[in-house]
Amino acid sequence: MQDSRIAARGLVLLGCGKMGSAMLAGWLERGLPAISVWVQDPTPSPWVQSTGVHVNTDLPPEPAVILIAVKPQMMGDALPAIAAFGGRDTVFVSVAAGTPLSAFEEAFGTASPIVRAMPNTPAAVSRGITAICANDAGQGALDEAEMLLSAVGEVVRLDSEEQMDAVTGVSGSGPAYVFHLIETLAAGGVAQGLPEDLAMQLAKATVAGAGHLAMEADEDPSQLRVNVTSPNGTTQAALEVLMDEKVGFPSLLPRAVEAATTRSKELARG
Numbered sequence: 097m098q099d100s101r102i103a104a105r106g107l108v109l110l111g112c113g114k115m116g117s118a119m120l121a122g123w124l125e126r127g128l129p130a131i132s133v134w135v136q137d138p139t140p141s142p143w144v145q146s147t148g149v150h151v152n153t154d155l156p157p158e159p160a161v162i163l164i165a166v167k168p169q170m171m172g173d174a175l176p177a178i179a180a181f182g183g184r185d186t187v188f189v190s191v192a193a194g195t196p197l198s199a200f201e202e203a204f205g206t207a208s209p210i211v212r213a214m215p216n217t218p219a220a221v222s223r224g225i226t227a228i229c230a231n232d233a234g235q236g237a238l239d240e241a242e243m244l245l246s247a248v249g250e251v252v253r254l255d256s257e258e259q260m261d262a263v264t265g266v267s268g269s270g271p272a273y274v275f276h277l278i279e280t281l282a283a284g285g286v287a288q289g290l291p292e293d294l295a296m297q298l299a300k301a302t303v304a305g306a307g308h309l310a311m312e313a314d315e316d317p318s319q320l321r322v323n324v325t326s327p328n329g330t331t332q333a334a335l336e337v338l339m340d341e342k343v344g345f346p347s348l349l350p351r352a353v354e355a356a357t358t359r360s361k362e363l364a365r366g
Contacts, residue, residue, distance in 0.1 A: 103132045106156035111166035112137040112144050118220045122247025164190040175203045182208045187237040191215055194363045197231045209234035211241040214263050217271045224249035227263040265357035278303050
């Protein structure tokens with residue numbers, strides 16, 4: 097990780113649970129010196145304490161970046177502790193769900209560069225995707241934020257913060273949809289006579305393998321679907337159920353994404 101500003105002035109990680117730990121591991125693997133990182137967490141894990149980073153010590157005087165990874169309900173206690181760094185060139189990056197840029201501008205001032213990020217849980221195994229946007233003062237900080245967040249997967253930039261609710265509906269909440277797909281696919285196998293362990297192994301590997309193929313193949317998912325569908329074959333029989341316009345995926349998944357998007361908007365309004 098080549099960022100002399102961070103190495104020289106320091107990076108503060110506020111909250112080091114699963115997401116924070118995944119990012120920290122990625123940064124250290126990419127060459128960020130451990131002595132350039134300050135972690136603030138009430139219950140740091142033994143792994144965090146073993147990395148050589150500063151843990152719950154006095155913060156550097158002018159950190160390059162403060163990454164906020166605390167749970168949204170802890171935000172009220174966490175922000176006052178770093179409010180003094182607002183109004184300078186310290187970049188604030190938040191991965192806290194549902195907290196808009198305006199809330200951070202209220203805490204740190206509109207002149208502070210602020211980046212809002214929405215990662216998803218596969219970031220824990222460095223296979224996540226994170227959407228980012230920034231306030232007016234933070235537009236120049238997007239490159240730095242993208243570099244940091246790419247340690248746990250892909251990063252995409254949004255045209256506006258308004259898109260963040262839809263991102264929540266697709267990729268933020270989306271892993272749970274896939275986990276439920278695995279659950280129900282395995283249950284279908286059990287219903288047809290397979291042992292539970294075998295059905296689950298088949299379902300997990302199938303979903304993981306298909307996802308990897310979708311990422312690596314030149315064809316789009318629609319063509320990949322066609323490629324494995326023989327006329328009047330077994331896959332076509334299944335797809336006639338799944339692709340039913342009224343009760344299949346074409347109706348079901350957009351409704352699920354809409355429900356999550358709507359709830360995200362409600363939560364943002366408090």
